[in-house]
Amino acid sequence: MNPMRVGLIGCGNIAPVYFDAGHRFDNFRIVACADQDHARAEAAAALHGVPRALDPKALLADPEIDLVLILTPPPSHADLIGAATAAGKHVYTEKPLALDAARGRELLGQAARIGVTVGCAPDTVLGAGIQTARKLIDDGWIGRPVSATAFMQCAGHESWHPDPAFYYAPGGGPLFDMGPYYLSALVTLLGPVESVCAMAGAAFDERVVTSAERYGERIPVRVPTHVAGVLRFVSGAIVTLVMSFDVVGHTLPHLEIHGSAGSLRAPDPNTFGGPVLLKRRGADAFTEMPLSHPHAVQSRGLGLAEMVDAIRAERSPRADGDLALHVLGCMEALHTAARESAYVSVRDRAAQPAPMPMEILDRGAMS
8 A cells, every 4th residue: 555645844853753754664655844944844855855845835735745744833733733634634743732622622623524633642652661561551460550650850951952942831831841741651551531630830930041052042931840730530540740840850750650469660751662660569679571562762653654554444543633632631631720729620531542562563554
């Protein structure tokens, strides 16, 4: 079967790994790219062997493109998703789906009416690390999951990112930037979230950029940069989540799941692999478990490849719009709970994604 033809919009910091994926996976090919800076799109096309560099409007209108891959900053995601689906094209977007759940619902409703599919990062949860943890939980190694902890804490991105301002604007902050990795992993492992409570704040009113491209620039902080929340899952599990750009260093684990018969430490949800550690009741220590699934190294584009197979098999992708909307609703609920000192229900539910198959997936079906 011919590869699905993909047009990429946004030739910035994350684009090179997706260009590489276009050469690694067999079921899609990037046939055009676009950027607001047309010179950057032309340079990317030349560097990565993409046939055409277009402006974004021309790419969206191009009848030779089946699926639009959106890699632009978060504030532009919703408008581009809306324009692409209106043009009758499937969409796979970097996270988040939109800046608020109401807009996300509109986008998915429009896509359903038109008959196209929306998928959304992160696809790290489809990799070896989280999928191995999922298999251990499903196979009963820790008994019934009762609680979990999730920690992402760093000092912010202004020291390394070439253009970090959007991390401190609406759609950014640690929760909207890194929360999708952790929340998508938790939903993959435990199922959907029912309700949340939270507190949030910001250690600084502005950030000073120390990366070379914008050294010395001052960025106003317009979103919480430290969010501490508690989430109750539909299954009954209670999870503590901390997302922060205000922490210089820490020794806390990225992700731990605790069950009635044991505890499981999963790897960083921002990676595809990493060690999976298990301690069963009565054991003296955690033991590293062998990875049960493929894709333990950088595999961005796996979610897009899985989505292409899903479209052709007429099933829902694992990293689909419903999961992205549920994660977006959780993040919005955490901010609301912190702002209003309230318990907040999560309106938009998603089914727990099906586990990935255990065979190599670079070629062949992923059903």
